[in-house]
Amino acid sequence: MKVRLDKLTKVFPSRNKRSKEVVTAVSEVSFEIPAGKLVGLLGPSGCGKSTTLNLICGLEKPTSGRIFFGDEDVTDLPAELRGVGLVFQNYALYPHMTVLKNILFPLENLKGDKKLSKEMMLQKAEEAARLVQISELMERKPSELSGGQQQRVAIARALVKMPKILLLDEPLSNLDARLRLQTREELRRIQRETGITTVFVTHDQEEAMSISDMIVVMKEGVIHQSGKPQDVYDDPKDLFVAKFLGTPPINVFDGEVRGEKLLIGGAAVLDAAGVRDGAVKVGIRSEGFVPSADGALECGFTAVEVMGRDTSVICSHPAFIGDSIRAVISAETPVDTTKPTVRFDLKKSKVLLFDPKSEERIRFDEGANG
Amino acid sequence: MKNNLKAFLYLLPALVFLGVFMVYPLADVLVYSFEEGYNSASQTFSGIGLRNYSFVLRDPYFLQAVKNTFILVMITVPVSTGLALVISLGLNSIKKLKNLFQTIYFLPYVTNTLAVGLVFMILFKKTPYSDGMVNILVRLFSGTTVDFIDGPYWAKMLVLSIYTVWIVLPFKILILTSALGSVKQDYYNAAKIDGASSWRVFSRITVPMISPMLFYLIITGFIGAFKAYSDSVALFGTNLNAAGMNTIVGYIYDMLYGDSGGFPSYASAAALILFAIVFTITVVNLMISRKRVHH
Numbered sequence: 001m002k003v004r005l006d007k008l009t010k011v012f013p014s015r016n017k018r019s020k021e022v023v024t025a026v027s028e029v030s031f032e033i034p035a036g037k038l039v040g041l042l043g044p045s046g047c048g049k050s051t052t053l054n055l056i057c058g059l060e061k062p063t064s065g066r067i068f069f070g071d072e073d074v075t076d077l078p079a080e081l082r083g084v085g086l087v088f089q090n091y092a093l094y095p096h097m098t099v100l101k102n103i104l105f106p107l108e109n110l111k112g113d114k115k116l117s118k119e120m121m122l123q124k125a126e127e128a129a130r131l132v133q134i135s136e137l138m139e140r141k142p143s144e145l146s147g148g149q150q151q152r153v154a155i156a157r158a159l160v161k162m163p164k165i166l167l168l169d170e171p172l173s174n175l176d177a178r179l180r181l182q183t184r185e186e187l188r189r190i191q192r193e194t195g196i197t198t199v200f201v202t203h204d205q206e207e208a209m210s211i212s213d214m215i216v217v218m219k220e221g222v223i224h225q226s227g228k229p230q231d232v233y234d235d236p237k238d239l240f241v242a243k244f245l246g247t248p249p250i251n252v253f254d255g256e257v258r259g260e261k262l263l264i265g266g267a268a269v270l271d272a273a274g275v276r277d278g279a280v281k282v283g284i285r286s287e288g289f290v291p292s293a294d295g296a297l298e299c300g301f302t303a304v305e306v307m308g309r310d311t312s313v314i315c316s317h318p319a320f321i322g323d324s325i326r327a328v329i330s331a332e333t334p335v336d337t338t339k340p341t342v343r344f345d346l347k348k349s350k351v352l353l354f355d356p357k358s359e360e361r362i363r364f365d366e367g368a369n370g
Numbered sequence: 371m372k373n374n375l376k377a378f379l380y381l382l383p384a385l386v387f388l389g390v391f392m393v394y395p396l397a398d399v400l401v402y403s404f405e406e407g408y409n410s411a412s413q414t415f416s417g418i419g420l421r422n423y424s425f426v427l428r429d430p431y432f433l434q435a436v437k438n439t440f441i442l443v444m445i446t447v448p449v450s451t452g453l454a455l456v457i458s459l460g461l462n463s464i465k466k467l468k469n470l471f472q473t474i475y476f477l478p479y480v481t482n483t484l485a486v487g488l489v490f491m492i493l494f495k496k497t498p499y500s501d502g503m504v505n506i507l508v509r510l511f512s513g514t515t516v517d518f519i520d521g522p523y524w525a526k527m528l529v530l531s532i533y534t535v536w537i538v539l540p541f542k543i544l545i546l547t548s549a550l551g552s553v554k555q556d557y558y559n560a561a562k563i564d565g566a567s568s569w570r571v572f573s574r575i576t577v578p579m580i581s582p583m584l585f586y587l588i589i590t591g592f593i594g595a596f597k598a599y600s601d602s603v604a605l606f607g608t609n610l611n612a613a614g615m616n617t618i619v620g621y622i623y624d625m626l627y628g629d630s631g632g633f634p635s636y637a638s639a640a641a642l643i644l645f646a647i648v649f650t651i652t653v654v655n656l657m658i659s660r661k662r663v664h665h
């Protein structure tokens with residue numbers, strides 16, 4: 001089912017009772033989640049991701065704005081009637097119930113014509129358990145399970161009613177690194193198999209980029225950009241989004257455009273047709289560097305790190321903002337490590353310009369691009 | 371082995387105290403209860419046997435005391451625990467002035483039992499000058515007035531029950547509000563998402579979550595109610611046998627020190643019967659709790 005948020009705003013009174021200040025956790029958030037897709041809601045900690053999920057599932061009431069499931073306005077519908085599944089960040093499994101009882105609980109709550117027979121409930125619970133591969137754990141208590149197993153139980157409990165929408169709040173953050181990789185593939189598989197419209201929250205951009213059909217990037221309660229992961233990565237709207245996506249992170253330089261040329265540290269590095277003269281911030285993706293003996297950008301050479309197929313060249317530049325530049329090149333490309341400097345040509349599609357004040361993207365002239 | 375010895379050394383002072391002030395008197399009571407015809411002046415007795423028990427078990431005052439105690443237990447334990455749960459749920463759900471209400475509900479706990487008794491007198495006692503506040507209300511709704519302190523048995527039992535509930539309520543509310551407060555909001559949110567009705571949230575989430583505290587209150591409630599005495603004194607004075615409102619502990623006291631006192635053997639036999647009752651009930655409670663309580 002399609003979900004549409006229309007100018008959602010949530011204002012909390014301050015947690016400090018004496019203070020009159022308020023916290024705007026979510027501000028005028030509008031976006032549409034296409035039916036049957038897996039959407040990653042992405043942003044740094046405290047940016048309002050959980051609040052957005054809680055608004056969708058009905059645990060919080062919006063201060064203003066509307067929420068639609070399909071064509072139905074559910075803004076005033078209480079959580080228990082919205083028919084969504086939610087996986088809590090800390091799972092919130094009922095500690096006094098076995099795994100089976102936990103999974104049965106949502107089914108036992110069904111009333112009226114949705115009420116199921118005992119056998120039907122058991123069958124559905126077993127189906128859900130099979131889907132997340134915990135069939136052999138049904139008689140255990142949550143305290144007897146590992147973090148990964150608890151997480152699967154939480155997903156099974158959220159899925160057993162076959163909700164129209166599945167929401168997951170940082171589902172992978174409590175797992176160790178290896179389990180996290182494995183579980184995120186699992187999540188993708190479960191979502192594909194069930195076809196349920198799914199929103200999952202994360203502060204880990206790699207996680208979101210790797211499994212989402214669509215990502216929504218938030219900061220301080222405001223949506224900065226949404227779209228297909230690769231599109232947002234290639235064509236970020238502002239410096240925040242560019243910096244937030246990508247490992248290693250984008251390299252940012254102070255630069256200048258003069259006479260349709262892009263200058264970094266005074267040296268002309270690229271054509272900048274159609275860009276007005278003035279100071280700019282220059283973001284260069286780590287894969288945008290091509291080592292070349294007569295390259296336009298000259299950097300101080302620091303070290304080379306070989307990691308499997310790729311090589312990272314660590315270097316420095318006076319106009320660089322941050323600690324050290326990281327250029328990722330293919331392992332076959334020779335790099336002269338004896339010289340104190342290294343020269344690069346730049347791939348234009350991996351170079352992004354931003355207004356130094358507003359940090360909005362400045363585009364190269366469309367026609368001259370490429 | 372060496373560690374064990376050390377542990378025992380640390381425990382020794384406590385064990386000595388327990389021995390002197392608990393084990394010895396208990397053993398002494400046990401011995402007294404089997405000594406027939408004990409004379410406290412000469413400290414002699416005529417024989418050993420069950421005569422004390424058969425006397426006590428046939429004594430109409432004791433039987434009345436047992437009946438009173440059981441009625442009191444059966445009424446006040448469920449009523450006070452249930453009422454405390456309802457009030458705690460209420461306290462837990464309000465946001466404004468929560469602390470103020472918590473303090474108000476806790477006040478009776480720090481008030482002296484006898485002072486509360488005085489208040490109950492004003493409410494219930496008939497005097498030449500007044501019928502008591504409750505009777506004034508009864509008359510207002512055109513009922514017949516009742517003497518709650520010197521009148522019929524049911525009226526006296528009613529007042530005693532209300533009084534006992536009133537006395538034990540604050541502590542139970544205190545325990546239950548903190549137990550309810552410690553249930554994480556996440557479970558309630560999860561239950562809401564799972565579509566649980568408020569009754570099912572209460573019965574399937576709240577009660578199991580606070581069940582250890584609930585059972586603690588029920589067990590100590592039973593024990594406390596079986597040992598009740600001062601509540602009865604506060605309402606009906608020290609001559610409880612005459613008022614027909616004696617309790618088992620009251621009977622034991624009377625046998626030792628009362629106007630008809632001086633019979634430590636009878637008192638001991640009654641004390642052991644009380645011990646057997648409390649012990650049985652507690653064991654049954656613990657057995658039920660093992661099945662029902664989530665730890």
Ligand SMILES: Nc1ncnc2c1ncn2[C@@H]1O[C@H](COP(=O)(O)OP(=O)(O)O)[C@@H](O)[C@H]1O
Nearest residue numbers: 012013014015023025045046047048049050051
């Ligand atoms: N119940 C609340 N009362 C007051 N402030 C809140 C409440 N819930 C969240 N906030 C604030 O709203 C902001 C967004 O919180 P949250 O949605 O939890 O962020 P995220 O999940 O992205 O880390 C934070 O500044 C947080 O302190």
Ligand SMILES: [Mg+2]
Nearest residue numbers: 049050051169
């Ligand atoms: Mg969060």
